[in-house]
Amino acid sequence: MIKSTSAHKEYTVNLDERPYSIFLGRGVVSSMVIEVLKNKTANKDIVILFDANFAEEIDDILRLQLIQEGYNIYLYPMEAGKQNKTINQAIKIYELLETNNLSRDSTVIAVGGGVIGDLAGFVASTYLRGMNLIHVPTTITAMIDSSIGGKVAINFRKTINAIGSYYHPILSIIDMDFIKTLGIRDLRAGLAEIFKCAIIADKELFEYLKTKSESVFRRDEEVLLWIMSRAIEIKLNHVSGDVQERGKRLKLNYGHTIGHAIEVSTSVLEEVYRHGEGVALGMVGAAYIARKNFSQNSEILDLHEEVLRLYGLPIRVDAPAIGFDRMSLIDDCMINVQKDKKRKDNKLRFILPRDIGKCEVYSDISETMIREAFEYLIRGDK
Ligand SMILES: NC(=O)c1ccc[n+]([C@@H]2O[C@H](COP(=O)([O-])OP(=O)(O)OC[C@H]3O[C@@H](n4cnc5c(N)ncnc54)[C@H](O)[C@@H]3O)[C@@H](O)[C@H]2O)c1
Structure with a gap:
């Protein structure tokens, strides 16, 4: 209510x-x-x-x-x-x-x-x-x-x-x-979770965000209240009836499988990515997999990158810039992605977008494809 x-x-x-x-x-x-x-x-x-x-x-x-x-x-x-x-x-x-x-x-x-x-x-x-x-x-x-x-x-x-x-x-x-x-970085990190809600369930919210970056960064209260209310309603809607995450609540983990692996693999001594920044990277990775798997959806990755870039969120990891060797970081991500809590029957479950506002859960994504997504995201000398 x-x-x-x-x-x-x-x-x-x-x-x-x-x-x-x-x-x-x-x-x-x-x-x-x-x-x-x-x-x-x-x-x-x-x-x-x-x-x-x-x-x-x-x-x-x-x-x-x-x-x-x-x-x-x-x-x-x-x-x-x-x-x-x-x-x-x-x-x-x-x-x-x-x-x-x-x-x-x-x-x-x-x-x-x-x-x-x-x-x-x-x-x-x-x-x-x-x-x-x-x-x-x-x-x-x-x-x-x-x-x-x-x-x-x-x-x-x-x-x-x-x-x-x-x-x-x-x-x-x-x-x-x-x-x-809130510092600008934390404002952006929070917006990543709002994008997540839009991409999994609310095309109108996505379109609105595309046009409102200036008001958001000005912290216009009316605009923030509107987008935050939509995100809260999407969250409540996905949690209600599925608190223990056996069905629709899983979709709220969009971007988290790859995102958590990057967050953990890069946080050796201290936090490199905020949670929301990890989610932004994870959504780009998931959109990459979606583009590869569902060829009808070639626009989806571009849309993610366009809007995340507009809001100053990361869409690639520059490994040397954060003190990592690219290939070692990709290897670590491949190890840490296996720790994802959504695993079932020893398989990772990925939430992938079919369109903006619509996503599904998949458990048949190959290791090769997951590695390819990390290779796409993580850049460096080699
Ligand atoms: N339980 C869940 O369903 C759920 C969902 C999403 C994220 N999380 C967890 O949330 C954590 C990330 O949350 P976060 O990004 O808020 O992290 P955080 O609590 O570390 O806060 C981020 C930064 O913002 C600063 N800060 C907080 N409020 C501020 C304010 N009003 N003004 C200025 N600075 C302020 C903090 O000091 C910190 O530096 C992760 O551990 C993640 O796993 C949990």
Whole structure:
């Protein structure tokens, strides 16, 4: 169900037995959190896991208002970036929860991008077999994607989101004000996930994006609200009835099989590609495979490259420029692509576009074809 006024939009999400709201608006974080907490729990203990970027703002965003209402607040600032979505971080938060004797009806609030949200969700879902969770996503990736649908996880060794579960929050609040401070790179990375939604399910959104890059980069609130709402609706539509990803939800992984392999293979010491940048590269790779496999669709790859380039997203990896030997990186990608979580019966499953707005799941893509896609994407001297 969607309730909407010019100032805000609210979705009621029914993905398990406990419906909750996703609220899009501005300047509403603390009032919404307090309202929902009062309705859902009498427990006053709260851990706020937040992106250390907001160290100066966290008092104003939430902490002082919650203290005024009599809540006990435990702050846990942490660095974002996928190298921090680890079991070691989770253990530190478990220690904070255990030392302060938080209980099942206490609440974990995540204020940050997808890394903070996934980690907070993972901890909230596992500590005492489940605490209350509230998402306050602060990147576009987190607003339209990671905070919705209940996937919570940490990375483990070379496998992205290796350990995790499905766990829904009691509230998610998207405050558009956070977009104002996003760096251009993170704005673009979030837009990659919006392109993903358009390519798998919404040609109109794709066409709209083609004409609106200037307004998007100006952070025109009306345009952002429109495209983000469409992406949220596509996400909810694909997740509803398939939370555990056995059917239509798989399509939301468009671009992720190749993208994750590139993300992992390049992140040896530190993050080279943001998640959204990996997804952009992965979509180009998938479109390349689609063009090769369905010759009627020769335009599809050009359309991807045109629009991703327009938004400043990567469409090739320049191996030497990021300190890699091209052939070794391709070999590593071929190893890491096999770690994809969507594997079934020992076969990779690829989501491939048949047209803009239409895609299907395929499990018969040959290793030769996958390698060819990496060779197309990854450039270098040799
Ligand atoms: N659970 C899911 O369904 C799902 C879906 C998509 C992505 N993810 C996960 O999300 C993660 C990527 O998310 P992300 O790109 O948000 O990463 P992130 O949390 O690392 O944030 C990216 C960068 O943006 C900064 N930042 C965050 N909010 C800001 C703001 N308002 N202003 C200025 N800077 C800000 C962070 O400090 C960081 O440098 C990956 O780990 C990915 O696996 C999960």
